[in-house]
Amino acid sequence: MPDFALNTRNRLEGVQEAIEAAIYTPIADLAIAAYRTREPVPFAERTRGEKLALRPGDSWGGLFDCAWFHFTGQVPASAAGRCVVLLLDVNGEMCVYDAQGVPVRGLTNVSSTYDYSLGRPGKRVVPVAAAALGRETIDLWADAGCNDLFGELKEQGTVKEACIALCHEDVRALFYDFEVLLDLLRVLPPESARARQVLDALHRVRWLVAAGCSDEVALQARAVLAPHLARRGGDPSLRISAVGHAHMDLAWLWPIRETRRKGARTFATALANMERYPAYVFGASQPQLFQWLKEDHPTLYAKVKRRVAEGRLEPQGAMWVEADTNLSGGEALVRQLLYGKRFFMSEFGIEIRHLWLPDVFGYSAALPQLLKRAGVDYFMTQKISWNQVNRFPHQSFHWQGIDGSSVLAHMLPEETYNSPALPRSLAKAESNYHDKAISDRCLLLFGIGDGGGGPGEEHLERLQRLADLAPLPPVQQEPAATFFEAWRRDAARSDASAGSREAAAPGREETGRSLRSPFSPVTTCTAEPGGTCSVVSSSASGCVRCRSTVRLSSRAPYALLVPRRSNRRRASGLTSSRRCPRPSRRSRWRCRSASCKSRIAARDSSLNGR
Numbered sequence: 131m132p133d134f135a136l137n138t139r140n141r142l143e144g145v146q147e148a149i150e151a152a153i154y155t156p157i158a159d160l161a162i163a164a165y166r167t168r169e170p171v172p173f174a175e176r177t178r179g180e181k182l183a184l185r186p187g188d189s190w191g192g193l194f195d196c197a198w199f200h201f202t203g204q205v206p207a208s209a210a211g212r213c214v215v216l217l218l219d220v221n222g223e224m225c226v227y228d229a230q231g232v233p234v235r236g237l238t239n240v241s242s243t244y245d246y247s248l249g250r251p252g253k254r255v256v257p258v259a260a261a262a263l264g265r266e267t268i269d270l271w272a273d274a275g276c277n278d279l280f281g282e283l284k285e286q287g288t289v290k291e292a293c294i295a296l297c298h299e300d301v302r303a304l305f306y307d308f309e310v311l312l313d314l315l316r317v318l319p320p321e322s323a324r325a326r327q328v329l330d331a332l333h334r335v336r337w338l339v340a341a342g343c344s345d346e347v348a349l350q351a352r353a354v355l356a357p358h359l360a361r362r363g364g365d366p367s368l369r370i371s372a373v374g375h376a377h378m379d380l381a382w383l384w385p386i387r388e389t390r391r392k393g394a395r396t397f398a399t400a401l402a403n404m405e406r407y408p409a410y411v412f413g414a415s416q417p418q419l420f421q422w423l424k425e426d427h428p429t430l431y432a433k434v435k436r437r438v439a440e441g442r443l444e445p446q447g448a449m450w451v452e453a454d455t456n457l458s459g460g461e462a463l464v465r466q467l468l469y470g471k472r473f474f475m476s477e478f479g480i481e482i483r484h485l486w487l488p489d490v491f492g493y494s495a496a497l498p499q500l501l502k503r504a505g506v507d508y509f510m511t512q513k514i515s516w517n518q519v520n521r522f523p524h525q526s527f528h529w530q531g532i533d534g535s536s537v538l539a540h541m542l543p544e545e546t547y548n549s550p551a552l553p554r555s556l557a558k559a560e561s562n563y564h565d566k567a568i569s570d571r572c573l574l575l576f577g578i579g580d581g582g583g584g585p586g587e588e589h590l591e592r593l594q595r596l597a598d599l600a601p602l603p604p605v606q607q608e609p610a611a612t613f614f615e616a617w618r619r620d621a622a623r624s625d626a627s628a629g630s631r632e633a634a635a636p637g638r639e640e641t642g643r644s645l646r647s648p649f650s651p652v653t654t655c656t657a658e659p660g661g662t663c664s665v666v667s668s669s670a671s672g673c674v675r676c677r678s679t680v681r682l683s684s685r686a687p688y689a690l691l692v693p694r695r696s697n698r699r700r701a702s703g704l705t706s707s708r709r710c711p712r713p714s715r716r717s718r719w720r721c722r723s724a725s726c727k728s729r730i731a732a733r734d735s736s737l738n739g740r
Contacts, residue, residue: 448467
């Protein structure tokens with residue numbers, strides 16, 4: 131039998147693209163009118179701007195121009211009984227409104243700037259009817275900004291698409307079946323039995339759809355793939371908690387007024403997807419976004435409150451915004467916590483017990499103390515995983531602050547808050563989770579972020595298929611607060627094992643297997659006057675190398691994360707040196723005392739492990 135493995139692998143992406151192209155069939159064009167303004171205007175004043183009659187290919191504005199689009203048409207009689215949708219793309223962000231002026235769905239141009247290794251950001255589909263009657267009137271209004279997710283002008287602001295189309299549901303389902311198994315194939319060992327079986331199934335689907343992907347062919351192809359999607363993983367060693375997310379920078383590459391509209395689009399999309407996907411859980415941080423939504427769209431905000439009460443939409447983070455913590459003073463951080471927690475309690479009756487900072491550049495060593503006094507026990511981040519110089523050695527650990535207060539910290543093993551929720555996402559979370567020896571739980575955030583938008587139907591379709599797919603770890607959608615409470619039990623178990631190790635080897639620092647790997651303040655080693663020790667330590671009682679007495683250094687009030695190691699071997703006998711990662715501080719620990727040198731060999735292996 132010929133070996134078609136390599137031949138098939140090189141062609142499967144093309145098969146996936148062919149299936150995707152067959153999902154929608156345009157059946158009628160829409161008439162397009164736009165009312166352009168320089169700044170946004172409310173729904174009640176939507177016809178106030180300059181009127182434009184447009185067709186696909188026409189430019190409607192410059193960067194950050196605004197317009198109310200009016201799409202009109204009629205569903206053909208031939209579409210009776212079929213699933214009908216609208217395909218809309220004006221090379222900008224849009225928010226579709228209902229007849230009462232309430233946002234119902236956000237749309238994003240498919241050409242938007244984005245990290246395409248994480249998927250595609252476009253949202254262009256507006257459902258009309260699961261089973262159309264035929265001859266329905268289309269009369270739809272959408273508020274648009276002539277910018278993409280990252281505040282850029284794409285294709286000169288030309289209208290790309292505006293039509294009525296049939297949605298072939300079986301072909302759509304086949305696309306997600308095929309996509310998930312093709313991505314699974316990429317993470318499986320090439321010579322494993324599972325990989326060869328999946329490859330054979332995809333090969334057979336390739337020949338089935340070669341002459342076209344009709345509804346009948348799609349049903350046959352799905353039957354071929356179904357057994358491979360039904361394989362279960364058995365008793366898991368790792369459980370992944372997934373939360374829909376749309377990290378949003380409140381002030382970055384676009385005007386603040388655009389941030390308010392991004393928020394409305396994101397919440398509207400999340401609520402619309404909850405209607406279709408019962409397991410969907412969406413989380414949103416930053417009370418400022420909720421406040422803007424309350425002011426601009428009170429009806430939509432009321433829907434948000436109902437979903438919060440149901441547990442489907444989770445308020446996240448204890449601060450008013452995802453604040454910088456390097457430049458902010460202590461009072462500013464206290465106010466962030468005070469106003470953030472107060473808002474969520476007064477609006478939703480929820481006590482927030484976790485700090486949510488997925489995209490902040492560094493963390494003050496004072497935060498654990500402030501968090502504990504504010505009733506916050508958990509901290510979630512992942513930004514420092516992008517460090518190009520060194521790797522932070524833990525993802526589940528205790529973070530100990532200047533005064534000895536500590537909070538449980540979790541860094542996302544996938545190292546992104548924009549997960550595509552594909553097999554490779556789960557595989558990376560498992561392989562890259564540094565602390566999986568002591569914790570069998572981790573967190574995954576999926577969706578389109580930075581510029582908002584959140585998860586699309588593609589994320590939710592993939593997760594339906596990945597819930598328990600062998601050989602990947604199982605994934606369950608649930609609130610982050612639920613994850614933190616379950617994950618806390620692992621921390622308690624680790625504390626007990628760490629205590630046993632300390633009892634067996636008194637005086638030795640906890641190593642990478644323990645959750646206790648806190649960020650510590652800079653200390654001064656008294657073994658050599660003026661010598662600065664910037665080593666991450668689990669104790670402020672002594673130098674982690676020579677156990678000399680230490681004192682806090684007033685020169686460097688911030689926690690230094692993982693100091694850079696030099697490759698130079700020192701003539702003094704030190705096998706590694708540690709330098710402060712903040713270039714402006716230029717402090718280096720070079721303890722040359724005899725007492726320290728005599729003890730360095732015993733500690734070097736554990737330090738190198740960190």
